[in-house]
Amino acid sequence: MSTTAQRPSGRSFLIDAIKAAGCLLIVLHHMAFYGPMSDVVAAAWPAVVGWLYDHGRLAVQFFLVCAGFLTADSLARYESLALSEALRLAWQRYLRLAIPLLAALSFTVLVSEWLRPGFEHASLSAPPDWGQALAHIVLLQHVLDLEALSAGIWYVAIDLQLYVMALLSLTVVKVFGHAKSRHAAQAWRWGMWLGLTSASLWWWNLRPDLDDHGVYFFGAYGLGLLAWEARRRESLAYSPSQRWRVWALLLVLGGVAWWLEPRWRMAVACAISGLLIAVPARWFKGEAVRFPWARQMVAWLSKVSYSVFLIHFGVSLAVNAGVTALWPERLWANALGMLGALLLSLLFGALLYRLVERHAPSFWRWWLWVGVFKASVALALFINPVA
Numbered sequence: 001m002s003t004t005a006q007r008p009s010g011r012s013f014l015i016d017a018i019k020a021a022g023c024l025l026i027v028l029h030h031m032a033f034y035g036p037m038s039d040v041v042a043a044a045w046p047a048v049v050g051w052l053y054d055h056g057r058l059a060v061q062f063f064l065v066c067a068g069f070l071t072a073d074s075l076a077r078y079e080s081l082a083l084s085e086a087l088r089l090a091w092q093r094y095l096r097l098a099i100p101l102l103a104a105l106s107f108t109v110l111v112s113e114w115l116r117p118g119f120e121h122a123s124l125s126a127p128p129d130w131g132q133a134l135a136h137i138v139l140l141q142h143v144l145d146l147e148a149l150s151a152g153i154w155y156v157a158i159d160l161q162l163y164v165m166a167l168l169s170l171t172v173v174k175v176f177g178h179a180k181s182r183h184a185a186q187a188w189r190w191g192m193w194l195g196l197t198s199a200s201l202w203w204w205n206l207r208p209d210l211d212d213h214g215v216y217f218f219g220a221y222g223l224g225l226l227a228w229e230a231r232r233r234e235s236l237a238y239s240p241s242q243r244w245r246v247w248a249l250l251l252v253l254g255g256v257a258w259w260l261e262p263r264w265r266m267a268v269a270c271a272i273s274g275l276l277i278a279v280p281a282r283w284f285k286g287e288a289v290r291f292p293w294a295r296q297m298v299a300w301l302s303k304v305s306y307s308v309f310l311i312h313f314g315v316s317l318a319v320n321a322g323v324t325a326l327w328p329e330r331l332w333a334n335a336l337g338m339l340g341a342l343l344l345s346l347l348f349g350a351l352l353y354r355l356v357e358r359h360a361p362s363f364w365r366w367w368l369w370v371g372v373f374k375a376s377v378a379l380a381l382f383i384n385p386v387a
Helices: 013-034 037-044 046-074 083-118 130-137 154-175 182-202 214-232 240-260 264-278 292-326 331-357 363-383
Strands: none
Touching: 013 037, 013 046, 013 264, 013 292, 013 331, 037 046, 037 292, 037 331, 046 154, 046 214, 046 264, 083 130, 083 154, 083 292, 083 331, 083 363, 130 363, 154 182, 154 214, 182 214, 182 240, 214 240, 214 264, 240 264, 292 331
């Protein structure tokens, strides 16, 4: 059987739908978390706002599992990796993540300083300093225990760390000479991903002091890697024993993790990975979805989801400030403000995708946006000098 026939497509309707749902949920979570519009809306609908506040962050598991699945697909052509090739791929990943991040941070820093004189709220970060700006450029702000300049950007650093861990696993195959045959390389890769996933689910994820590091999140990411490997094997569709073996493995991973400490985030990650493994091909590819416009909408939102994630906090800050200044206690205004902030986040995310993210990353484009980000920080410091 050819390798091409065995490979599932990384891009699929199901992956797009999960990413689209996660995008909307994480934006709503941050709106509920940071207020002040949500504080007014919570008085009328406490259950809805409370659920978004407490559980909306579970959307992170959507992204982690999907990221693992897509990473496994992108690395499928490599039996192993030399260290130089792994470093090249890690740099490319950094550029893809960092360029739109720097553009969005420039926007958020300027919006924050524009709003600061008339909008006193805990959601506004303090004016940045140069050390903090440098840490954001190299994605180390949380590891160095510095205040983030926008909501949720810790995930960008975690995504890069997880990708590097996946690359290093293929480098280990190369270093120890286990890539003499495709079957042996795939077996070793599967074994290392399974070992890292188990260690994260059963140990690292139980230690809150590790939550600024990729090892804490590798359990969910690794479930995505393993889901791709399971789906890759076409024998899964024909052999009941293979199918039961995969489900038994998933049950053991999730069951032991739950027994050690019940965590809804791990339950969600297991459910998403099980869905990716079990769903029929026609649903996975979207062939069973009757309405073309629905497939197009889901694909579009998935495509711009990273840009929406990066830009939405600055947009939400501006809407919060405007509504609070004009109608601080009006329920209808604050409810419509939250809806408007969501829609504007999608619009600004689409613009960020069109103007920045969709273009091929390069060192010179990265250098350009580093300069823009530095300029925004300099302007912020000029407006509000740090004592």
